Amino acid sequence: MTDRIANAQLRGKVMSADEAAALIPAGAQIGFGGFTGSGYPKELPQALAARIRAAHEAGEDFTVNAFTGASTAPELDGALADANGIGLRTPYQSDPHMRAKINDGTSYYIDTHLSHAAQVVAEGFYGKLDFAVVEATRITEEGNIIPTSSIGNNKTYLDCAEKIIIEVNSWQSLDLEGMHDVWNGYLTPPNRPIIPIVKPGNRIGDNFLTIDPNKVVAIIETDDPDRNTPFKPIDDDSRAIAGYLLDFYDNEVKHGRLPKNLLPLQSGVGNIPNAVLDGLLNSDLENLTSYTEVIQDGMVDLIDAGKLTVASATAFSLSPEYAHKMNDEAARYRNSIILRSQEISNHPEVIRRLGVLSCNGMIEADIYGNVNSTHVAGTRMMNGIGGSGDFTRNAYISAFVSPSVAKDGAISAITPMVSHVDHTEHDVMVIITEQGLADLRGLAPRQRAKKIIENCAHPDYKAQLTEYYEAALKSSKAKHTPHDLAHSFDFHRSFLENGTMKLS
Structure with a gap:
C-alpha cells in the first residue's frame, strides 16, 4: 500500500x-x-x-x-x-x-x-x-x-x-x-x-x-469494494416503457427535431433506465453520446458495442459484476469515459448548451403534468430530488418514466393532484408508463389532462381519474386548470386509510 x-x-x-x-x-x-x-x-x-x-x-x-x-x-x-x-x-x-x-x-x-x-x-x-x-x-x-x-x-x-x-x-x-x-x-x-x-x-x-x-x-x-445493489432483471413493464421512449426518439428524428445519433443522453439510476439503454443496444442507432450523472451497466455495454462514443458523468453506478469489470479494464474505458465534479456534470448551462435528452423516474404525476419524485403521500421522504431537477429544467426534451401502478396495483402513479411537487408542469415534456406515452409539448392544461389519463393511467384507475376531472370541470369556476379541492387528494387519503387508492 x-x-x-x-x-x-x-x-x-x-x-x-x-x-x-x-x-x-x-x-x-x-x-x-x-x-x-x-x-x-x-x-x-x-x-x-x-x-x-x-x-x-x-x-x-x-x-x-x-x-x-x-x-x-x-x-x-x-x-x-x-x-x-x-x-x-x-x-x-x-x-x-x-x-x-x-x-x-x-x-x-x-x-x-x-x-x-x-x-x-x-x-x-x-x-x-x-x-x-x-x-x-x-x-x-x-x-x-x-x-x-x-x-x-x-x-x-x-x-x-x-x-x-x-x-x-x-x-x-x-x-x-x-x-x-x-x-x-x-x-x-x-x-x-x-x-x-x-x-x-x-x-x-x-x-x-x-x-x-x-x-x-x-x-x-x-482494500474495500464499492457496494452497489445488483440491477434487477429487465421486466416486461420496463421493456414497454423503454420501447415507447425509443419510438418517441425515432419519431423526433423523422421530423428533423433530433439528429440521427440523437443528442447527449441522461438517465437516472434504476431498472427502467437500464431497459432504455438495453433498447439502444439493440437498435440501429450509432455514435451515441451521454452527458449524465452516473455511468450504469447499460452504458458500459453500449461502449463495448461501439455504439456509445463518449460518456461524461461524475460517478459510476455499476452492479458488482460490472464494477469488477471496470476495475479490470479501466485502462480501456478511460478512452471513452470522463468523470467530472458534479457541479460540472449537472450544470444547467452545460445541459442546456448540449441539448441533453433527460429521462428520470418519478413517484407520481398528476393529470396536468406536475411530478413528485421525492415524497410518498406528501410527507415520507424517499431519496431526494438528486439531479433530476438539474436535467429536467434544462433538457432539450425531458421525460419521466414509471410503471402505472405500484404495490400490486394499490397505488396509481397518475393522480388528480400530486402530494408533493418537485417538477412543475412547465418543465415536464413527456410522461411514460407501460400503458403508453403522453407528449405534453404544446398542450394546455385541460388537453394535457385528457392525454395523460388516456395514454398513461392504468385501466383500473382511468375511470376514477376521468370522474375526478369531469367533476372538477363542472365545479370549478376557473376552467384553465380545473380542480375540485375537496377531492384532490382522495386517492392519497384512501391509500392511507384503506391501503389502496382504489375508491369504493
Missing part, C-alpha cells in the same frame, strides 16, 4: 480508522466523498459510528452533520444512521436506515439540487466545514489525489475543509488515473467564467485533485 502514497510527508500520516475517528469531535461538519455507492470512504465512517455509539452509551450527545455528493452505501450512511449519529444530512441519500432516521425525525434532511450543493457549502451558508473525508486511488509525489470511482463534491470539500482525512483504497484500480477531469475554473459569482464544454467529450481540467498537504491529519489504508 505504501506504493500508493508517493508523497513522503503524507506517508507519515498513515493511521488506523479508529485513530482517525478519534480526531473528529461531536458537532463536526464533514464533507464525505462518494456518489451513488461509488468512491465513498468506507472505514472512517464505521469507526466514527462506533465512537458515537460509545459516547451515547456513556450518556454523551454526539452527532455530526454529513454532506456528500449523493447517496453512499451501508458503510457510511447506514453505519452513521444506525448509531443515531447524523444531525443533518444533505444533499441526497438512498440508504433505508438513513431514510428511516429522516422520516422519524432523528435527523434533519435538506433536499437540494445536486448542482447547487457544492456552491452552498463553498459560500459558507452551513457554516465552516471541519473535515473532508475522501477516497483516493493513490497520492502522487506532489501530494495530489487521484480520485477513485466518483468525484462528486470532493473538490469543494477538500478546498473548504479545515482538515482532511484520506482513505487510500487498493481495491480501486490504478488504471482509473486519466479518467477524471477536474476543472479549477469553477468560481463563485461574479468571477465565474464560461464553462468551456461544447461537446460531451471535452476535457477541460486536470486528472487529479489538488490539496494543501498541511491540512491532511490522517490517511487510512483500505
